[in-house]
Amino acid sequence: MKKERVKLTATEKSELFAEGVITVVLLLLLNLSIIILINLTILQNKNLINGIYFLKKTITFYGGHLIWSWQNILLMIMGLADLIVLYWRLIRRYHQMQLRHVISELHYIAQGHFDHYISFKVKTDLQKVIDSINSLVASTVSAINEEKAIEQSKDELISNVSHDIRTPLTSIIGYLGLLKTGVSNPEDQQKYLNIAYTKAEQMKSLAHDLLEYTTLKSTNIKLNLSPLHIFSMLEQVEAGFEFEAQEKNVEFKIEVRPQNLTIQADPEKLVRVYNNLITNALKYGTGATQIKLIANLVNDTEVELRVENNGAKIPQASLKKIFERFYRVETSRNTKTGGTGLGLSITKSIIDLHHGKIRCESDDHWTRFIIQLPLNPKNAKISS
Known part of the structure; x- marks a missing residue:
């Protein structure tokens, strides 16, 4: 958002001009009064006249130039002081006008325009107030949008x-x-x-x-973390789908590197993740002949889990929505298979609880669900 300086109205410009004129008149009257008082003082004191004359004759500058008339020096000092006072008065009034504009903007926001930002900038501490107001507006807009999204989500649910x-x-x-x-x-x-x-x-x-x-x-849900041997878990998961895989002529392949890979996780929930992903592959991976269950240690803190099948490609447009609640790639096909549209959303929620990430990639050869999990969710929570 491009910010410009406060634009004064015609009335405010007239007010500023009047302030300048009045200030100049008052300063001229003050200067005249000072000059009269000084002249009266000098006329009444001959010693002061002799002193001034002596200074004028004795004080010289480079080249032998004598000091100017004291009247000229006094007038220059008074003129400089007048300019300073005039600038101070005008800039003070200008800042007051800026403050009025900010207050006016606040009243406009308070009337229900909660998405309205203050678009001008100033060069005083008032800018901090404007920035704070704009930050508050941004937070309010975010909260309103989030509330609308929650309301829409409830309606869709x-x-x-x-x-x-x-x-x-x-x-x-x-x-x-x-x-x-x-x-x-x-x-x-x-x-x-x-x-x-x-x-x-x-x-x-x-x-x-x-x-x-x-x-x-729910924010109250807690993980029952315990050491989980990945290879053993994958063997048990594969055994649970052995009959269904044989019926569909699908072969399982397990790859774990290293073989003794162990992580801290909730076994029941992580098994549910694999059950959902494998069920999804068997139901909707049309033409699949192989399902790979892969686990790799990425580094000292992270592990990557993959469930891959060589079945039908998921359309690119569906990949971004595939983890949304009740989303189905093909409604008619899911109706026949009895899918609820919640399996992958549940999967993502479980991965989120483990402070991990999940994404889906699909091409003409393989569809891959890729999970990144911390070796210990407690450490991931502390670091985040």
């Missing part, structure tokens, strides 16, 4: 939850209604029961994920 609950609930009520009428044959009844059960499981999954998401977002 209610809307998404309502939609995701209503869809399976409508199916459950519909099929239970058919069973209630008793007009369907036994084969159809079993089919309707299976569909209703599946939809109920989707609702249960949504409720569970929603509860976990809101719990992780």
